Amino acid sequence: MSIDTHAPYYEELECLLRCAEQADAISMARFGALDLHVDTKPDHTPVTDADKAVERAIRDEVAVAYPRDTVYGEELGRDESSGRRWIIDPIDGTKNFVRGVPVWATLIGLQVGEDIVASVVSAPALGFRWFALTGQGAWMGKSVEDAQRIHVSNVSALADASLSLSSLSGWKERGNRDAVIALTDDVWRLRGYGDFWQYMLVAQGAVDIAAEPELDLYDMAALVPIITEAGGRFTDLDGHAGPWGGCGLATNGLLHDEVLQRLH
Structure with a gap:
C-alpha cells in the first residue's frame, strides 16, 4: 500500500x-x-x-x-x-x-x-x-x-511486553508511582527511551507500552496519528482518546485497557 x-x-x-x-x-x-x-x-x-x-x-x-x-x-x-x-x-x-x-x-x-x-x-x-x-x-x-x-506489535500479555518510561518522578507527584513500579515488575522488559522516541517505537512494534504522567498538547499532538494509524491506541491516563488530557498512554491496543487499569 x-x-x-x-x-x-x-x-x-x-x-x-x-x-x-x-x-x-x-x-x-x-x-x-x-x-x-x-x-x-x-x-x-x-x-x-x-x-x-x-x-x-x-x-x-x-x-x-x-x-x-x-x-x-x-x-x-x-x-x-x-x-x-x-x-x-x-x-x-x-x-x-x-x-x-x-x-x-x-x-x-x-x-x-x-x-x-x-x-x-x-x-x-x-x-x-x-x-x-x-x-x-x-x-x-x-x-x-x-x-x-x-505497525504496532501483536503482544497480548504483559509478561511478554516491553515498557518504556521517561522517568519516575512525575508519577510520584501524580500519586501512583507504586503502581508504575509494580507494572515494571510484571512486564518482560523495561527501558527508558523517553520523550517522542518511546512512542515511535510503539508505532513500529519495537515497544508495546509507553506512558508519561505530565505532557502538554505540543508534546503529544504529532504522536497521536502515528500511533493510531499504526494500529495502536493513544489516550490520557483516564482513557480519553487523543492528546487533550495532559498525560499520555500509548500501547499496541491489545494491552491498553489492562495497563489503564493498572495505572489508574
Missing part, C-alpha cells in the same frame, strides 16, 4: 514534510555548536536558540501555505484553534539536545476540528522520520516516495 495522493489533507502532509526538512537543517546545524545559546524558562526547562529558530521557520512556512490557520507552539505563542491549527514542538528533548544526546525531534501535528489528521516526527540526529495521514497509515522514511509502512 502507498499513500493516496488524492486523500484529504495530502497537501498538508506535504507541507508537514517540507517543514520537517527545514527544521532538520536548522537543528542539526546547531546540534553540538559551541556557541549554542541556552536559557531557562519559568518552568525550569531549557530553551535554545535552535528551538526558537526551528519554530519560527515552521511558522513562516505555514503562514505562506495556509495563512488563515492558527499555530500552537511551545516557544513562540499558543493560539486557540480557528478550526485548523498547527501544533509544534520545535525540539522535543531539548535537554538531550543541549547535552549532545541524539534523541530529540521536531514534532508537528495538524488539528482540524477536534482531530489531529496528519503529523510528522523528525529525528535527524537518529536519522529517522515518521509521519501519518488519517486513513492512510503510519510510515517511516524521509518522504512519501521513500517510506515503509509501520
